[in-house]
Each structure stands twice: as C-alpha cells, then as structure tokens.
Amino acid sequence: MTDDSIASTPTAESYLGVVRRLAAAQKPAARSAPAYSRFVNRRIGRYLAAWAYRVGLSPNAVTGISAIFTFVAVALLIVAPPSWGLGVGVAVLLLVGYAFDSADGQVSRLQGTSSPSGEWLDHMVDATKVSAMPLALAIGFYRFDVVPRGWLLVPIAFAVVSAVLFFGMILTEQLRRRTAGAVPLAAEQPGRPSWVRALAVLPMDYGVLCLSFVLLGAVPVFVVVYTLIAAATTAFLLLAAVKWFRELQAWTPNPSPATPQKGDLR
Template sequence: MATDERRSYPEALERLTAAQKPGAGVPAYLRWVNRGLGRRAAAVAYVARWSPNQVTAVSMLLSLAGMVVLAAVEASVVSAIAASVLLLAGYALDSADGQLARLTGGGSVAGEWLDHVIDAFRLPLFHVAVTVYLLRETGSLALAGIGVAFSVLASAWFFAQTLAEKLAPGASDGSTDAPVWVSFAKLPYDVGVLYLIVLTAAWPAVFLSAYVALLVITAAVAVLSMGRKYRGLARSKVAVAAHRE
C-alpha cells in the first residue's frame, strides 16, 4: 500500500461496515454497541495510520487505567464514571484492532497471538481490581474473595474456549443461525455489562449485588459451555498426539 495514499474516515467506515462479522449469537452489547464503537475507532486509526498492534496497546492501557481508578481511587460518582468509561473504551478498541487489521490487510499470526495474550491478562486483572475495591470498601476478606473467584473463573473459561477453538478449528456451535433473542440471553455475561456495572461502584452494596449476580450466571453458563465443548471434542475426529506424563 502506498505511503502517500490519502485515507478518508467515511470511506474507511463504509468499508468496515461492509466487512462486519456475522452478529447472530453474539452477546447484545458486543453485537450492537461495542462492534459499532470499535468500527468507528478503527476508521479513525486507519486515517491516522496506526497499526493494529498500536490499537491493541492503547486498548490495554485504557483498560489498565480504568482498573487503577476502580482499585485505587476512593469510591464516588466521578470515579465510578471514569473507571467505567475507561474500561468500555478499552473494550471498544479491543474490537477495533481486528477490524483495522481486516481493513488494511495488516493482520498476522503474531498480531492475533498478541491480542489473545492481552485478553488473557485483561479480564482476570479486572477482577483483581474489583477484589481490591471490595476489600477497601467493605473491609471483608470473604467479600473480597468473590473477586478472586470470578478472576479464576474468567481465566479458566477463556482458556477453555480458546483451546477448544485451536483443537477443533472447524467446529461450530451453530451460533451463526441463532435468533435475535439469543444475543439478549447472553447479555448477563457480556464483558460490556461487567464494565457497565462499575457505574454503581459509588454504592458498594449495589455494585456487590450486581457483581455476585453476574458471577452466579457466568459460572452456570461456563459449566454448561465447557461441558458442551468437551462432549463436542470427544465426538470430533480430530486427533492429537498424547504427551501425558
């Protein structure tokens, strides 16, 4: 691609819109809000000639900033809004890097690996920030332990999903044909919802109630999802070398 090529935001946005992934079966916030925000951010990054990896890096920096505000700043309406906005902005850019890679043809295996590694850090770290917040606001180790439990669950589920995709890349759960209501049914364990409830962090009791509810729902769905993936892999024809000690 020529370095003197003129790039326009409207053209980039039009091309990105035409190249969107199917939305069926995708959680509602990710499907109708986050991908749209990411698309606009990717168009801006394209005009500014940023690389997908640069967008990934800024995404993680924004997420970390939101976590620091949540964990270290005294709970207030202002700090809650700031933390939530930073986390949601980081989430939007997490969608933008892949869209920018498709637009520029600059995607690579290394870039995809980096994106997955950043994601593997991002969500567990969010729950660590929640753990610190809960300990500071409630003074209870037991309540703070809820954040630790959610961190372990998030990390294990992310690994299980990613590994299943790598072991059986051709497998499909049929989500591309899912009706619209499925996206709303998946809303409670959409990462965007986790970041939205940070808006209630000025009121620890309200935040804790919402957080525990999401933990229970996420745990139930994770158990069902991992069981389904295990059964699917057990039925698959994919063979791998065994290296058990």
C-alpha cells in the same frame, strides 16, 4: 486479528467511506455473541478502526491503546476509594478500552497486515485484563474496607472463572480447527444470531460488566449486581464446558499410519 484483508490506501477514501467498507466486509457475529458486544461495541470499534486507519496507526498500536485505557481503570480500582466519580470513570475507561479491542482486528483487515504475532498480543492483553480486573476490585475493597471480608471471595473466584472461560474459548476454537470443519467454528455454527439469544447471554457480556462499575457509588447495590454477573458467568462456563467437551468428544479423527521411530522394528 485474523480477518481477511480488505487493504486499501488510507488517503484514497474518506472516513465515512472506510466505515462503510468495514461495515460491508465485517464478518457475521457468532450465534452466541451477547447484545452489547454484538450491537454496540462492534459498531463503536468500527468507527475507531476507521479513525486509526486514517491516521496510520498499526493494529498493535491500537491494541496498545486498548491496554492503556483498560489498565488505567484497573489501577484506579486499587488506588481510589469507591465513589460515583470513580465508578463512572472506570466504566468509561473500560468501555473505551473494549471498543479499541474490537478495532485492532478491523484495522489489520484494512491494512492487510493480519499476523500471528498481532493475534498473540491481542489475546495476551485480554487474558491479563480478565483476571486483573476482579483481583484489583478485591484489593481496592479490602484496602478501603467497604464490604464484609467474606464477599472478597466473589471477585477472587470470578478471576478464576474468567481465566478458565477465556482459555476454554481460545482452546476450543483451536481444537475445532484441527477437525477440518467436522466441528464448526463459533462463527460458523448453524443458525442465525438472534435478539433472544443475544439478550439471554447479556449477563455475561464483558460490556455489561464494564457498565456495572457505574454503580460503585452505591457499594451495596454494586455488590449485588456484580455477584449476579459473576454467578451468571460461572453458570455459562459450566454449560459451555459440557457442550465443548461433548462436541469434541463426538469427533473421531481419521486414523493415520504411525510413523516408525528409530529403533522401532514393529
């Protein structure tokens, strides 16, 4: 939650006025932003942010609402057997949680309350959910014995991939900031976002992953779709890791005189 402030008074304008103000001031999407996250989730998050702002919720409260929806869905994957009803319920809960995850930063902009602690909380929730969701799926499928045991390695591996990808994205952005603009941030990469690029990375879109749970009533179909998403995300991580390493490796920091340490006479 680090966007620039566009603070105002909640009661000074209508709900639609807040939505329009957010739309006008919203930062452009990164070039690599996948289609659902860019075109659907950001818009829904804007509507939720305007509502939260009007009723006086803090950004951290919005993050908390996101966490509640998300982790209720995660818990259901463990305690309930796969079915069409469970799949639809889990998908809806995850998508609502994802929308509120997009809303918390927008609320902080509206209130002018962006803070390191808020960004920390947001990232901690995200880091937990990306690993907890596939592990919960593996536990639930193991409990109800609905897939071959060997397939359980797919969500377990996906938990590792998701954790590494999330950490890699956060770490790379922090290291890019240390280059003082020599390596552009993700949102500042040259070129404009395009439909082609947004659709090309759609298989690793978190929103698509959430939607895939609708298929839980047909476990064999879900297993195929989920495995393809996991494979696509793994491929994306490998390609992105090479790109991140090369762009950071190409950056040469300006040398600065070493600060003499106590006892160092050189």
